[in-house]
Amino acid sequence: MLQLAVALSGLLLPPTVELVYGNKQVLIKMRTFFENGTIYHGRYAAAFETCTNMVINDGLIEYLGNDAGRRIPHLSNGERVQKVDLKGRSVFPAFIDAHMHLLQFGASLVKVGLDDCRNLDEIRDTISKAAKRNPDGQRILCRGWRQPSTNRKALASMIDDIDPRPIFIDADDLHSEWCSSSALREMGITRDSPDPVDGVIHRDKDGNPTGLISEGAVFSMVWPHLIGKMSKADKMGCFGEAIKEYHASGYTSVIEMAMDQGSWDLIEDMHKRGQLGLRVAAHWIILPTGDSAGALDQVQKAIDTHTIYNLQNSPDFRIAGIKMILDGVVDSCTAALSEPYLVPPHRVGDMNWDEDIVREVAAKANAAGLQIALHAIGDAAVHLAINTLEELGASGQRHRIEHLELTRPEDAKRLGKLGITASVQPVHSDPSILGAWPELVGRERCDWAFAHRDFQEHGAQLAIGTDSPTAPHLPFPNLYVANTRLSARDPHYHSRINQRQPLDMHQVFGAATWGAAYSCFADKELGSLDIGKKADFILVDGLSHDFDAKSLLQAQISETWMNGQQVYSS
Ligand SMILES: [Zn+2]
Numbered sequence: 001m002l003q004l005a006v007a008l009s010g011l012l013l014p015p016t017v018e019l020v021y022g023n024k025q026v027l028i029k030m031r032t033f034f035e036n037g038t039i040y041h042g043r044y045a046a047a048f049e050t051c052t053n054m055v056i057n058d059g060l061i062e063y064l065g066n067d068a069g070r071r072i073p074h075l076s077n078g079e080r081v082q083k084v085d086l087k088g089r090s091v092f093p094a095f096i097d098a099h100m101h102l103l104q105f106g107a108s109l110v111k112v113g114l115d116d117c118r119n120l121d122e123i124r125d126t127i128s129k130a131a132k133r134n135p136d137g138q139r140i141l142c143r144g145w146r147q148p149s150t151n152r153k154a155l156a157s158m159i160d161d162i163d164p165r166p167i168f169i170d171a172d173d174l175h176s177e178w179c180s181s182s183a184l185r186e187m188g189i190t191r192d193s194p195d196p197v198d199g200v201i202h203r204d205k206d207g208n209p210t211g212l213i214s215e216g217a218v219f220s221m222v223w224p225h226l227i228g229k230m231s232k233a234d235k236m237g238c239f240g241e242a243i244k245e246y247h248a249s250g251y252t253s254v255i256e257m258a259m260d261q262g263s264w265d266l267i268e269d270m271h272k273r274g275q276l277g278l279r280v281a282a283h284w285i286i287l288p289t290g291d292s293a294g295a296l297d298q299v300q301k302a303i304d305t306h307t308i309y310n311l312q313n314s315p316d317f318r319i320a321g322i323k324m325i326l327d328g329v330v331d332s333c334t335a336a337l338s339e340p341y342l343v344p345p346h347r348v349g350d351m352n353w354d355e356d357i358v359r360e361v362a363a364k365a366n367a368a369g370l371q372i373a374l375h376a377i378g379d380a381a382v383h384l385a386i387n388t389l390e391e392l393g394a395s396g397q398r399h400r401i402e403h404l405e406l407t408r409p410e411d412a413k414r415l416g417k418l419g420i421t422a423s424v425q426p427v428h429s430d431p432s433i434l435g436a437w438p439e440l441v442g443r444e445r446c447d448w449a450f451a452h453r454d455f456q457e458h459g460a461q462l463a464i465g466t467d468s469p470t471a472p473h474l475p476f477p478n479l480y481v482a483n484t485r486l487s488a489r490d491p492h493y494h495s496r497i498n499q500r501q502p503l504d505m506h507q508v509f510g511a512a513t514w515g516a517a518y519s520c521f522a523d524k525e526l527g528s529l530d531i532g533k534k535a536d537f538i539l540v541d542g543l544s545h546d547f548d549a550k551s552l553l554q555a556q557i558s559e560t561w562m563n564g565q566q567v568y569s570s
Helices: 102-108 120-133 181-187 216-229 232-248 261-272 292-308 355-367 379-392 437-447 452-457 475-484 505-512 514-519
Strands: 002-007 016-021 024-029 031-035 038-040 053-057 060-065 081-085 090-093 095-100 140-145 167-171 176-179 199-203 209-215 251-259 279-285 317-325 371-376 400-403 421-424 462-464 537-541 556-562 565-569
Touching (some): 095 462, 181 216, 209 216, 232 251, 232 556, 251 317, 251 514, 251 556, 261 279, 261 317, 279 292, 292 317, 292 355, 371 379, 379 400, 462 514, 475 505
Parallel strands (some): 031 081, 317 371, 371 400
Antiparallel strands (some): 053 060, 090 537, 167 176, 556 565
16 A cells, blocks of 8 residues: 655655555655746856746755746646745845854854943943842853953953852954953963963953953863863754754754864764754864974864865865964054054054974975955054965865955955965945944055955955854845945944945845855855755845845745755744
8 A cells, every 4th residue: 555645854854755565665855836926047157147037856846947847847747846835935045154153153042242332331230130040050151252342451340240150251353351350260361371372361560360362362261161061962052052043043054163073073963963954064173283294283183174174075064174363453452553552552463373384284284275354453464465376376175265354456456366365354334333444544444444345356266154153143134234335232322333335236245155154165055046056045034125135034934945945033
């Protein structure tokens, strides 16, 4: 006897029809036919072409057009077809976050958010209320502190009386940590603790730590400490929450920008158990050790892991390359500039790395076929990053520079020629968070900040990401800032950081999908809706068909599909 049952089997498998002959099970792939939609192919250069029908077969796009019934005769016999009436809704390729931090993002979902606090009183009040709501927690973890809100002051004594438990406050850019005295004690940081090579434990005139930890000291002291305090179950929970939140926000793929062994072990475990549910291409973080041997050892670790997990043998879970953080951020005056900051002590901001070691690390990674991602925010760091990649020659490896916040006009022109991807996070250029910039770097340098359009016009491939959790991970506000250079955080904030022309709407959608896919060599399978590509797409409500920028702030993800399977529905 024949039993017929539609089984929406494992999370990422395509829908199947389960036929049982006697006691023998046979699974037959099933088509899904989407009709009555406005389906945007999302091909990068072709603006916004649409069609109304899409057919998915075995997780891949089998047909796109307006006449699926006639073109695919099998659709008419009906028995192996699941029909979805899109009712006029818009369909786009799923987003790919070209730069993010998966574990930190998951952990941030449970931290106390200080994003909206404008001054110390509001910060104290928010922490104190959160502490009372959670009397059993062992420490109080906060995120989203914007340094200008406390005039860049961060003393333990400003928060010590709120609660005796250790208080850890992440700056919104993650490059500084504001700690209470009990937090410093818990980490064992005292006047005798030396500064790491690329970071600072800020101290008073007697050498005692004041509570502010910055740059490499955050990555080598605070992060490992806090991650060490999390159980394996906590961390798995963080990854799980991060994945759920990314699906809900319309992403099916991410490029993780600071992978380390601890996170890799956990995520590999999830991958092996089939629980990952997100395509991950990771860049292994190389931390300065003060010598080239220590850095090259870390590159070797990335190479070894890449041998097992690479584009060819594991396209959805792999090591794409390495990442080096060349400098810091403008707000804490740690981005490396070629001319000094305009505020005391009028320094230029140090490079985190010795230039020779950067070259050695890049050469080793390049020779092993890894992609190189260089974090460079200040113009001196950007210049070093471009020179380093230029010296490697035309490798075709799609090396990339992350952030590019202050790029001199002559350097902006070099990226395209050298095949360097401009990996940008428009959400960092939201003018409402850049109020301190004119005072820190002056008007002239603000004029060439965030020159995304210049990169694009001079032939660089753009990849848009969010750098979450240093900034909100949501795609549409990010695209709004990219297209308007106005604030998505504060719609009443009307000034811009400069008058540079923004990216066109089709460019911002393209850079957040196809461009991000291209940046990690996934463009043959993902990033646009084309026949033969993987069926990763989103259904969107609230976006006006003429792509009025304001409607980006109202747009909602109503469904996310991956491999032809729905992974999120609102
Ligand atoms: Zn980042």
